[in-house]
């Protein structure tokens with residue numbers, strides 16, 4: 194059987210990983226400044242993470258949500274404590290899209306309304322609801338257009354208020370920092386205004402922290418820089434360090450009932466143990482503080498490279514803008530310099546999303562390799 198060919202793939206097969214490095218089957222070592230798409234939070238193959246999962250799989254790896262799974266409660270308690278959202282509750286699922294799908298459902302159940310406002314450039318996933326609030330016509334099928342979504346410019350507060358005033362909006366959804374569109378953050382004044390407007394017009398405020406959360410920006414959630422409290426927060430990616438798991442943090446005003454939400458795999462023993470191990474390592478190794486500190490150092494180093502025209506983002510979620518399309522640069526970084534980096538929907542912006550456990554030596558190595566790759570670009574242009 195052939196694979197349904199939907200991914201453009203690099204000609205690299207990875208067979209091993211350790212810390213900030215991944216290794217291909219030919220023995221090449223790559224510096225990972227992409228984190229497998231912001232998924233690797235605690236570093237690859239962390240010994241405590243590997244041990245926790247190994248021990249659990251020897252005991253029991255899965256049973257359905259019809260039985261008591263103490264690891265679910267342990268994960269929720271730890272998450273509440275580390276995120277500062279102790280009074281919220283947690284619904285556990287399997288992916289980012291599913292987290293947003295459930296958040297939208299919770300908002301709709303609560304308000305009895307259908308319409309959602311999302312922002313231009315947003316990416317919230319590929320299941321029906323999460324895709325309907327994603328601003329990319331290329332991946333939206335006619336089936337997905339049945340939802341009632343209004344897309345607004347990040348900074349167009351007038352249009353936002355005009356729509357909210359109509360009284361028929363169920364929720365406003367935004368990424369903590371837009372990732373796929375090229376690391377875009379409207380900043381404090383806008384986020385505070387979104388929050389205030391949602392309170393004023395009794396609309397549910399959902400922040401998708403799937404890429405920007407879990408310590409990546411130097412706060413557990415990127416929105417915590419602004420001291421605002423959304424009604425629903427969605428998580429995935431860094432939560433399992435590669436083990437598929439997602440979740441929704443839910444304000445106490447939302448009341449659950451049996452059958453309201455559900456999933457076969459979500460919250461199984463193995464996934465929860467992965468999630469618990471990640472949080473324990475984040476705490477023990479001070480990875481949120483490290484992301485903040487290393488992010489500042491990385492930013493200062495990057496600012497000294499004249500070919501980078503603009504840098505956006507915070508902590509270890511950075512977008513580097515060049516005045517040339519970055520495809521060649523990305524390929525040189527990967528194939529010649531052996532560094533993984535990310536692209537974005539903006540062909541001039543390179544995304545950096547390294548594990549939160551990087552140190553000074555990784556930054557120095559990355560800067561050296563980036564400068565070398567940029568020098569090839571210059572030579573090629575001559």
Ligand SMILES: Cc1ncc(COP(=O)(O)O)c(C=O)c1O
Pocket residue numbers: 288289290291293316317318319368372373401402403404405429430
């Ligand atoms: C901000 C954001 N939301 C949602 C998703 C969808 O997550 P998943 O691919 O796990 O469904 C992603 C994935 O890239 C994302 O970056």
